[in-house]
Amino acid sequence: MTSGPFIAVDWGTTNRRAWRIEDGVVTAQERDGQGVTAVPAEGWDAEVAGLRARLGDHPMLLAGMVGSTIGWREAAYVPAPAGLEELAAHWLAVDARTVIVPGLSTVAGGRGDVMRGEEVQLLGAVAAGLTPGDALLCQPGTHCKWATMRDGRVDGFVTAMTGELFALLRGGGILAAQLMGEVVAGAAFEAGVAEGRGRDLPAALFGIRTAKLLGLRDDRDAPSYASGLLIGADVAARLAETPGATVHVLADPVLGGLYATAIRMCGGTAVVVDSHAAFIAGITRLGSFLP
Numbered sequence: 573m574t575s576g577p578f579i580a581v582d583w584g585t586t587n588r589r590a591w592r593i594e595d596g597v598v599t600a601q602e603r604d605g606q607g608v609t610a611v612p613a614e615g616w617d618a619e620v621a622g623l624r625a626r627l628g629d630h631p632m633l634l635a636g637m638v639g640s641t642i643g644w645r646e647a648a649y650v651p652a653p654a655g656l657e658e659l660a661a662h663w664l665a666v667d668a669r670t671v672i673v674p675g676l677s678t679v680a681g682g683r684g685d686v687m688r689g690e691e692v693q694l695l696g697a698v699a700a701g702l703t704p705g706d707a708l709l710c711q712p713g714t715h716c717k718w719a720t721m722r723d724g725r726v727d728g729f730v731t732a733m734t735g736e737l738f739a740l741l742r743g744g745g746i747l748a749a750q751l752m753g754e755v756v757a758g759a760a761f762e763a764g765v766a767e768g769r770g771r772d773l774p775a776a777l778f779g780i781r782t783a784k785l786l787g788l789r790d791d792r793d794a795p796s797y798a799s800g801l802l803i804g805a806d807v808a809a810r811l812a813e814t815p816g817a818t819v820h821v822l823a824d825p826v827l828g829g830l831y832a833t834a835i836r837m838c839g840g841t842a843v844v845v846d847s848h849a850a851f852i853a854g855i856t857r858l859g860s861f862l863p
Contacts, residue, residue: 578631578862579623580855582689583638585609592627596856600627608636608643616644620670631669631862633855636689639664639672649677649686655725656695656854660861673858678728685731690717693822693847696854698724702845703820710810711847712803712823712831714739718810734806738799747780750794757829760793764800765834769808776801799830807834816840822847 577594586607592600611619620632639647647664654676664672675688690711697703698721705724711717714735720727742751755761767776780798783789789797811817818841821828825844832842 576630577628578633578859579627580852580859581623581632581634581636581638582692582851582855583608583634583636583643584689585637585642590623590627591852591855592630593852593856593859598852602626608638608640611644631671631859633671633673633859633862635673635692635855635858639674640688643672645672647672647674650674652676652678652729653722653725653727654691656699656857656861658725659691659695660858668863671862676726676729680728685729687717687729687731690719691726692854692858693851694719694721694726694854695724696852696857697820697822697845697850699857700850700853702850702853703843708810708814708817708819710819710821710823710831710835712821712827716806730810732806732809734802738802741777741798747777747794747798750780750784750791751798753792753795755795755799755830757833758796760789760796761800761830762833762837764797764802765804765807765837766800768801768804769834769838773801773805800834803830803834804837807831807838807840811835811838811840818843820845822850 577592580591580593582589584607586605586609588606589603591598638644645664645666650658650662659673662674666672673692675686676691677686694709698705703709705721707721709719709721716732716734717729719729741747780794784791816839819835820843821831822845823831828844832844835842
């Protein structure tokens with residue numbers, strides 16, 4: 573069990589965050605766009621050496637897409653239910669001082685799901701007392717995760733492509749030009765949530781186009797309305813399984829606030845949790861298992 577400093581890295585698809593952690597405290601950090609897709613196959617050793625040159629010659633714990641099929645080395649998924657101990661027991665040792673955290677998988681009702689990186693944040697939130705050990709947790713983002721925690725472990729989870737769908741709608745198609753503005757909380761977003769939770773999403777999305785043509789809504793509100801549609805449909809589907817649930821939302825205040833609004837409108841209770849603090853708590857506890 574390590575008691576000295578170590579380097580923790582959250583290595584995503586397009587971004588990378590790294591911290592030096594000493595006695596449970598972050599003493600140095602950096603963030604850049606050097607995600608796994610930016611690293612050539614022969615460039616991993618140099619990238620890791622660069623991190624150590626900047627943050628110190630310490631043991632290193634890597635989480636996220638670095639352990640995927642498009643990352644450095646593939647770390648096999650650990651089946652849920654699982655906690656920090658299971659992650660540590662199955663991480664992939666690249667060498668004596670560098671390990672990769674495995675992701676989690678689940679199969680329920682014939683439907684499979686996976687996560688990489690989010691498991692550290694989920695388990696950290698519980699370990700740090702930011703959420704109860706038995707709770708429904710939501711991690712908004714490109715691929716929104718909804719995780720059920722039991723006894724402090726990830727019991728099961730569902731992924732919704734909510735953020736990616738919004739990005740795709742913005743990136744091309746008939747609605748793209750209408751969705752370039754900023755998403756803000758307010759009446760338009762709430763109207764989108766109300767519509768998204770109550771009818772079929774494809775028809776509701778086309779309604780953004782007709783609202784412009786027929787002058788039914790100020791087109792400046794289209795991005796907020798569209799975001800509300802997608803988030804409302806996402807939240808309503810999850811809360812249909814657990815009506816009236818309290819949902820702990822691990823997110824920054826802006827995105828967390830949007831989800832909190834949708835959760836309340838769908839009959840639940842929302843508690844927004846600092847996602848950064850949750851990740852640091854999780855990776856710090858995993859670091860205690862380093863040799």
